[in-house]
Amino acid sequence: MLLPQTKEREYRFRLALRMGLPIFGLIIALLFHTLLNNYETLHSAFYIEAVLLLVFSIYFILYLIYNGFDVKITDDVSKTFTREYLFKYIKEKLKKEKEYTLILISIENLNDINSLYGIKNGDKVLKEVAIWVGDYLKAQKIDNFPLGHIKGGDFIIGLEGLKNEYTTILELMCLKSNEFKVDDIEVKIIGAISDTSHSNELDYMVENIFELQKQRKELKKDTYEDTMNPNELESLVIEAINKHSVSIMSQDVFYEDKVALKECFVKLKCADGKLLYPKNYIKVINKLGLVIEYDLMVLQAITLQATKDEEGVFTLGISPTSLRNAKFLATTKELLQNRQQKIMFILSEHEYYSHVQKYNSIIKTLKDVGVMIAIDKLGSYHTSFLYLKELDIDAVRFDTQYSSYDKMKNNSAIIDGFKTMASHKNIKCWMKNIETKEAKELASSLNIEYLQGKYLSALVPVYES
Numbered sequence: 001m002l003l004p005q006t007k008e009r010e011y012r013f014r015l016a017l018r019m020g021l022p023i024f025g026l027i028i029a030l031l032f033h034t035l036l037n038n039y040e041t042l043h044s045a046f047y048i049e050a051v052l053l054l055v056f057s058i059y060f061i062l063y064l065i066y067n068g069f070d071v072k073i074t075d076d077v078s079k080t081f082t083r084e085y086l087f088k089y090i091k092e093k094l095k096k097e098k099e100y101t102l103i104l105i106s107i108e109n110l111n112d113i114n115s116l117y118g119i120k121n122g123d124k125v126l127k128e129v130a131i132w133v134g135d136y137l138k139a140q141k142i143d144n145f146p147l148g149h150i151k152g153g154d155f156i157i158g159l160e161g162l163k164n165e166y167t168t169i170l171e172l173m174c175l176k177s178n179e180f181k182v183d184d185i186e187v188k189i190i191g192a193i194s195d196t197s198h199s200n201e202l203d204y205m206v207e208n209i210f211e212l213q214k215q216r217k218e219l220k221k222d223t224y225e226d227t228m229n230p231n232e233l234e235s236l237v238i239e240a241i242n243k244h245s246v247s248i249m250s251q252d253v254f255y256e257d258k259v260a261l262k263e264c265f266v267k268l269k270c271a272d273g274k275l276l277y278p279k280n281y282i283k284v285i286n287k288l289g290l291v292i293e294y295d296l297m298v299l300q301a302i303t304l305q306a307t308k309d310e311e312g313v314f315t316l317g318i319s320p321t322s323l324r325n326a327k328f329l330a331t332t333k334e335l336l337q338n339r340q341q342k343i344m345f346i347l348s349e350h351e352y353y354s355h356v357q358k359y360n361s362i363i364k365t366l367k368d369v370g371v372m373i374a375i376d377k378l379g380s381y382h383t384s385f386l387y388l389k390e391l392d393i394d395a396v397r398f399d400t401q402y403s404s405y406d407k408m409k410n411n412s413a414i415i416d417g418f419k420t421m422a423s424h425k426n427i428k429c430w431m432k433n434i435e436t437k438e439a440k441e442l443a444s445s446l447n448i449e450y451l452q453g454k455y456l457s458a459l460v461p462v463y464e465s
Contacts, residue, residue, distance in 0.1 A: 023057055075149040078126045086148025090158045091202050093146075101163045101195040103170055104209045105133055107153030108188040108217070117185055128182045129189065130155060136176070140169050156206070163195040192216055204230035211283070236276060237284045240268035244297050247275055247464045248305070252312070252457035253430070253450050260450060261344060262312045263432075264462060266298050295322040296331055302343065303335045305463045313372065315344035323347065323362060336369040346397065348376035352383045356390045363392055374430065378418060379411075388421060395450065396422055397430035403453070405439040408446070415446055 031050050073085045081089065094100055107113075107129055114122035126149070133155065134147060146158045159166055170191045177189035192213040199205055207230070240246070247269050253261035268276040285294050295318050302314050322328040323345065336343065345366070353359055363373050372394040378384045380399035388396050396418070402411055408431075422429050431443045434453030443451055 023061065024054070027054060027057060077123045078130045078149040078155070080130045080155065081146055081148035083148055083150050086146055086150075086156060086158075087202060089146050089148075093158060093160075094196070094200055094202060097160055097196075098200070099160070099162045099196055100200075101159045101161055101166055101193060102205050102209050103157040103159065103166065104192045104194075104213050105129070105155045105157065105173075106190050106192075106213060108190050109186070110153030113185060113187070121183070121185060125182045125185060125187055126153065129153075129180075129187060132177075132180060133157070133173070136173055137169075142169075150206075154210075156209070161195075162197065163193045167193055190216060199230050201230070207283075207287075233276075233280065234284055234288065236270050237268060237281045237290070238288065240270060240276070241285075241290055241293055241297060244301070244465055245269040245271075246298065246301055248298075248301060248462045249459040250314070250462045251452060251459050253315070253432075253452040254456055255428075255449055255451075259312045261315050261452075262462075263346075263452065264298075264302055264314055264316045265459065266316070269464070291319045292322050292325050292328050295319055296328060299332065299335065299343070301463050301465065303339075303341075313342045313344050315346055315372075315374065317376075318345040318347060320347050320349045320353065323366075324353070324359075329362065329365065332366065332371070333369050336371065339370065342370045342372055344372040344374055344394070346374045346376050347387075348381065349383055350381060352386055360390075360392050367392075378429075379414065385418075388418070388425075388427065393427060395428045395430050397432060397450075398448075400433050403431055403433035403435075403439065405436055405442055408439060408442050412442075412446060415448075419447060 072082050074080065075082050080086075090100075090102075107125065110122060110125065113125055130147060130149070137145060137157070142159065148156055150156050170193050174189060174191050177187070180187050180189065190213065192209050194205055194209040194212060196205070198208050245268065247267045249265045249267075250262040251265070252259045253263055255261075266278065268281055270276065285291055298316055299318075302316055305314065366373065373391070374395040374397055375384050375387045375391070375393055376397045377399045378388065378396045379402055384396065387393065398415065398418070402408055402415060408415065419429050428449040429447075430450035430452070431448045432452040434440050434443060434451050435455050437455065439453070440451060440455055
């Protein structure tokens, strides 16, 4: 048992003891008084009743204390509903209401506030934002709505009806929040909205609203498959992986006008022939814990094709989680052992993996069986820059924000700096999404070894099952 659990039990016991002592004292005093004054006339049933009264008093007090701790309605910091109670409340609503809306309100800069002004001020901001949101909605004639603190700076509001009734209110709220401050602390608030037209199951609604929020933060258009039922999507993904049903296209990557690599793009194939794109199914795979199974399925398909193709190295995106998994490594070595064709894994991750020595050891093991390693999103993710410095890799690929002619020209000094670092470690640089002649010529003048894009090559089918 963990120390917090032990301490909580001790605290509950002491609290129960403090609450129970006066009651027990009164009961015992009453019993003694009765015994002293009526000793000769008391029946034996009195003693049984007295013991039962004492036992049930102890049980009742302990029951109240322990259940009082288990059922917590409000969050200590924000004074809104706790996540557990909010979800319980909304689930009950969803059983009764066919049309229901969730609004996600996020304090985008809460981490910065905690760092700059301290956690106490961060807690104060949480509470003040909850009050401000509540007052704003009440001013819009919206009353008695559940508002709960989910995590960090995220709050969820539940409202009856569909989102088209509240979209304008949310947009105006976010716009008005530009003027909102707490003790001269600037607070950045963003929001997202979803409703039961996406799903009538709370878990899927919450996942969707956070996905929409993420897209809004990244200022991208809504690419979420909002029309597909999440249950159906999960079933289709599981079925496709179980049946190894995929469709793979490839695009040539050039080195000095010769095909050096073939990047593979994977879609899952449904039973009815429809295709699922990565933007729709990757999150589902992560949620279901099928990342390793998916990566192995794709690797097996690519390996099968690689034996038929003598030209170029097939490249495919692999989850770093898979790369650090013993089962994946063992199967990869088994698939590629004693084969002439090479495969390149493209890695990309937000969070930095600090065990560099172990990471390099894994990479060396893969290189021994003909696997090359590339790091993606250079110039965008800080992890890519750190891995460029620390890992024994073969290539780095620039983020797409550098690939157009204008962006390449404006950031040529940055590209040149990364290129110098890579050359010092004998690592080749890779630029994708080359779509014009000018962009190709500029990338070549910057000595980028690997070039890829629609201007140079089209997508071609590679494998289908």
